Amino acid sequence: MTEKRVVVLISGSGSNLQALINAQNTPSLPNARIVRVFSNRKAAFGLTRAAQATPPIPTAYLALQPYLKSHPGKTRDDYDAEVARILLADNPDLIILAGWMHILGDGFLELTDGRKPLNEGEPTRGVVPVINLHPALPGAFDGANAIERAHEAFQKGEITRAGVMVHRVVKDVDRGEPLVVKEVPLEKGDSLEAFEERVHETEHEIIVQGAAKVLAESK
Ligand SMILES: Nc1nc2c(c(=O)[nH]1)N[C@@H](CN(C=O)c1ccc(C(=O)N[C@@H](CCC(=O)O)C(=O)O)cc1)CN2
Numbered sequence: 001m002t003e004k005r006v007v008v009l010i011s012g013s014g015s016n017l018q019a020l021i022n023a024q025n026t027p028s029l030p031n032a033r034i035v036r037v038f039s040n041r042k043a044a045f046g047l048t049r050a051a052q053a054t055p056p057i058p059t060a061y062l063a064l065q066p067y068l069k070s071h072p073g074k075t076r077d078d079y080d081a082e083v084a085r086i087l088l089a090d091n092p093d094l095i096i097l098a099g100w101m102h103i104l105g106d107g108f109l110e111l112t113d114g115r116k117p118l119n120e121g122e123p124t125r126g127v128v129p130v131i132n133l134h135p136a137l138p139g140a141f142d143g144a145n146a147i148e149r150a151h152e153a154f155q156k157g158e159i160t161r162a163g164v165m166v167h168r169v170v171k172d173v174d175r176g177e178p179l180v181v182k183e184v185p186l187e188k189g190d191s192l193e194a195f196e197e198r199v200h201e202t203e204h205e206i207i208v209q210g211a212a213k214v215l216a217e218s219k
């Protein structure tokens with residue numbers, strides 16, 4: 001069976017990327033290879049993790065502000081489309097946002113969804129699924145800083161449950177179909193650090209499960 005090609009987008013430490021690297025071609029993530037790690041932050045340690053993988057994983061970097069500065073007149077949507085073009089050149093079967101801290105607009109999604117051809121006049125490509133790891137339960141704490149927000153809400157008695165999910169990426173942030181959802185225990189008096197550690201441990205499990213689930217959908 002043809003090996004599935006995976007591209008991972010990061011912005012930071014890359015501990016979830018590391019979980020994916022470790023799971024490649026194991027029963028947890030069979031017949032899958034990460035062919036590119038892409039970051040919008042030059043200093044992201046995840047780029048080092050990719051370079052230190054065995055074999056090393058090719059990386060690419062492109063940040064929004066430098067792109068806009070070096071392309072006068074171009075927009076955020078143009079940046080998003082450029083990111084999609086870079087990724088699609090690797091012919092991925094799956095794109096994973098693993099701590100990717102940039103909201104993707106139609107410039108990106110219409111290319112990965114196959115709604116628009118890469119180049120004018122060309123036929124459109126097939127859909128490349130895009131999934132995201134989010135440290136909250138569906139419909140709760142959309143957006144950034146979800147861990148801290150959930151911890152604060154629990155301590156205030158505003159919520160009783162917390163968790164993490166892997167979901168399909170749609171234009172509405174964190175509102176795509178949940179693929180894997182797992183609750184994370186939270187107790188009164190829990191420090192943010194203790195809760196955060198539990199969240200990350202759970203993330204490292206479900207990001208692999210989410211990737212395997214989507215890859216199993218395609219032939
Ligand atoms: N179209 C989508 N794009 C993204 C999604 C999504 O579901 N749909 N998920 C996010 C990941 N994410 C939460 O899971 C998230 C990341 C970042 C932000 C955010 O506010 N980003 C700001 C910039 C923040 C920064 O650079 O530090 C922004 O993009 O302007 C919200 C949610 C990834 N993309």
Ligand SMILES: NCC(=O)N[C@@H]1O[C@H](COP(=O)([O-])[O-])[C@@H](O)[C@H]1O
Nearest residue numbers: 012013014015016017099134135143
């Ligand atoms: N809204 C997206 C979001 O908050 N993503 C979060 O960024 C962290 C990345 O950690 P990592 O760089 O160690 O994988 C993870 O906690 C992930 O849930």
